[in-house]
Ligand code: OSB
């Protein structure tokens with residue numbers, strides 16, 4: 001299978017409700033889809049980058065630029081032959097520093113196209129062990145505790161198996177206490193600070209300990225593994241890293257230092273599904289639990305994340321929520337929660353395709369890079 005070209009397609013999708021985190025409020029999901037075209041089929045990948053460099057240094061425009069200028073051209077010797085070797089593709093991409101989200105989108109589109117040619121699903125390729133995965137939901141910062149309780153009540157009613165509350169200084173103890181009191185000790189509950197605290201906040205964060213959270217996600221800055229280790233020793237709540245882990249090497253360093261006892265794996269953040277699987281394998285060998293994070297994906301990115309979340313080391317529910325959590329109309333057939341689970345797609349590749357009329361409606365621009 002020879003790749004004849006790569007399409008970069010920028011889309012914008014209105015979110016069902018604004019999503020507020022410690023780094024900002026999103027009203028739309030502006031993202032990039034990468035389409036790898038062959039004479040017989042095509043593959044899709046979704047870029048996790050956001051509009052602005054707030055969660056990570058990458059943003060949609062840098063992803064487009066680096067793909068167009070460096071990453072796609074670097075692959076042309078590999079993609080002109082059939083079949084291409086995904087490991088050689090990965091080595092060629094690794095020459096360029098950073099830009100994990102751009103690399104991940106490109107790798108996923110190529111994997112999808114390649115697997116469609118052989119008829120294998122991404123789940124089976126990665127080593128998925130279950131047909132469906134339990135799902136959690138990430139609940140944004142709200143303007144009041146009663147508003148939050150209504151939102152959580154609705155999600156619990158829909159069957160979500162775990163609730164994650166976004167927190168920041170000034171919105172932490174009160175919302176966590178209120179949710180724990182209202183929903184009781186059996187609710188799986190965790191908090192995500194998106195790097196909003198410093199080590200000086202350790203005594204304050206320790207006040208979360210009595211609420212029996214599953215974990216606190218990324219309390220401190222993304223580049224501070226040492227201080228996360230110091231904080232972890234001062235909390236009974238397990239520390240989980242998100243923003244800090246960009247590769248299996250970072251994961252190994254974090255485990256060695258004791259910076260975390262749980263890892264949120266987002267394929268985009270670590271440069272793709274193959275690197276995500278390396279982190280899973282490493283964590284599993286060290287008895288470190290992992291779960292699949294999310295970046296407000298459309299059905300394209302969600303399908304691939306579900307394949308990953310089905311690996312045996314993913315022992316905690318992920319941020320793999322149903323399409324209706326994010327969008328009135330998804331660009332694929334919607335993912336619908338069934339008994340708190342989403343099915344792992346079984347069709348070839350990522351197992352879903354965009355519905356072209358719906359995709360065209362949300363498309364802002366497209367660019368074709370011939371190979
Ligand atoms: O920190 O996990 C995060 C969304 C955008 C950027 C960062 C994060 C998130 C979420 C939502 O928490 C996860 C999802 O439901 O996709």
Ligand code: MG
Nearest residue numbers: 192217218242
């Ligand atoms: Mg997070």
